[in-house]
Amino acid sequence: MNNEAVGVEIRDLVKTFPAFDDKKGEVYAANHVTLSVQPGELVTLLGPSGCGKTTLLRMVAGFLMPTSGEIFIGNREVSKIPPNKRNVGMMFQSYALFPHMTVYDNVAYGLKLKHMGKTEIRERVKGILQLMQIENYASRFPNEISGGQQQRVALARAVITEPNVLLFDEPLSNLDAKLREYMREELRKIQKRVGITSLYVTHDQSEAMAISDKVIIMRSGKIEQAGTAMEIYARPKNQFVAGFIGKANFVRPDSVLSLSGGKAEVELLGRRMTIDASEECRNGEPCVVMIRPEDIKISPEGKFKARIISKAYFGQYIRHFLDIAGQEIEQMDFTQSNAALQVGDEIAVNLVTDSLRLLPLDDTEET
Ligand SMILES: Nc1ncnc2c1ncn2[C@@H]1O[C@H](COP(=O)(O)OP(=O)(O)O)[C@@H](O)[C@H]1O
Ligand SMILES: [Mg+2]
Incomplete structure (x- = not known):
């Protein structure tokens, strides 16, 4: 679908928040983070709650301004560009489909915003619903389909505008264990088929290992280690990484x-x-x-x-x-x-x- 996938590069990114009442100074939610995602790659940010995963993703999306550092999507430095101009798709934990719209209209929404012609919209939505294997549910409302199907609709909605980059923030954490395992395989298949550069946040090590080209282990706003799941499992740098990935x-x-x-x-x-x-x-x-x-x-x-x-x-x-x-x-x-x-x-x-x-x-x- 994407003719030319582009990469993401984050250079020396810092984000501080004021510390909570009882403490002085600042919290480093991102503490000099440098990483890259190659075109078409799926890279996972893995780390415990509070380590700064969401903050990092929100800076790439443009919802949060970095304190300092640079973010490149392709060769464009985007850290001062508003979210709607970055051509980034997002999928969150609460994927919040519009409840009063059918599956079709939920997916078509992003294209309508772009004032695309009716015929083209119809073609594109049809194509993506087929890709996600939900074409039979086009006229149903979100509360008339299962959690897994809703998830596919959310993914269809995120990719239909052909974003350069797809950002996932714990998209499967609301599903029960079995469906979560199934959906992560589906998600990975679709991501590969579409060939879209993806940055994926999770605190679930097996999810990270199952879907990623590369895993980045984070702690307290810092990257501890980056590599394939196998590299990290076999050659962790320190005790934190060794304990976080595998037993x-x-x-x-x-x-x-x-x-x-x-x-x-x-x-x-x-x-x-x-x-x-x-x-x-x-x-x-x-x-x-x-x-x-x-x-x-x-x-x-x-x-x-x-x-x-x-x-x-x-x-x-x-x-x-x-x-x-x-x-x-x-x-x-x-x-x-x-x-x-x-x-x-x-x-x-x-x-x-x-x-x-x-x-x-x-x-x-x-x-
Ligand atoms: N708006 C905010 N104001 C103050 N502190 C924040 C804010 N957002 C996040 N933080 C702090 O930044 C750190 C990282 O948070 P977050 O990115 O949500 O972590 P994660 O997604 O890995 O659980 C935490 O210590 C959190 O309390
Ligand atoms: Mg988070």
């Missing part, structure tokens, strides 16, 4: 014997081993080892003694909490071959040392 045990090593060039020799759970280290680790500063639950393998030849503290069955996997060298560690077993193990059993495990990672200890309170 992880964080175990203090008994000692760090050496640290250089992205490798560390550590003593962990009573054994010496060489593991990867984040570039943020510093000699002499406290650190932790990330152990993903799936990187602990139960095996009769295992080098570590463990005792099963608790056990739960989740279908695709069994989760054990293990006592290893006095530490409580979560393990996920996808093999099903250990289903007969019982709480209290003494077993042996191995660690997938290639997947372990030394990270700087995160001693901040906030998440």
Whole structure:
């Protein structure tokens, strides 16, 4: 649909708000944010509530003025251009369709505002309703269709004017879990088919991993890490990122014997081993080892003694909490071959040392 997709580039963007009554100074909702979205790409901003995701999106849309910094859509610097001149489409959590208008009229609305001819409007709306597979509901009102269908109408409405960029602010968070999973796949398919550059906000890590070309992890107005879901999962820079994407045990090593060039020799759970280290680790500063639950393998030849503290069955996997060298560690077993193990059993495990990672200890309170 878009002949030539354009990218988005944000350079050193800052947005401050006055702090609340009891505090002095300012809150940095965006704290020197630099990022780029390539043409046709879907990039997700992922982070806990209050980290500045919506603020960032609203500055791209033009509803909020940055304190400083630049926003480029294509090669146009837009930070002083009003929202309706930016050619940006938006889809929010409360997608608020017009209740008194049919599906057709809801979708056609943006084109009517542009004074497009009737015949062309009809053609375009028809096309987009087909693309979204809602052409059979054209004459219904929003309260006569399901939540998922309403979502499609909202998306149709956002893309019909052929915006350069589509912004999503937690668009699926009002749907129940099953529909949310289904809709995120649909949304991704449509985004790819239309080839529209998208910036997508969510606090749901699995949603981010499912739909994104690139994920950007945010905390307190700052970007912590950007990359593909796989890069971030396998090589998080710090404990916050590791804990926010996927599950992880964080175990203090008994000692760090050496640290250089992205490798560390550590003593962990009573054994010496060489593991990867984040570039943020510093000699002499406290650190932790990330152990993903799936990187602990139960095996009769295992080098570590463990005792099963608790056990739960989740279908695709069994989760054990293990006592290893006095530490409580979560393990996920996808093999099903250990289903007969019982709480209290003494077993042996191995660690997938290639997947372990030394990270700087995160001693901040906030998440
Ligand atoms: N209009 C505003 N006035 C004052 N503070 C605000 C305003 N909007 C957002 N904030 C603050 O900016 C920070 C980021 O908020 P927001 O962008 O809504 O986060 P998110 O969307 O990630 O939950 C929060 O600390 C929030 O309280
Ligand atoms: Mg928000």
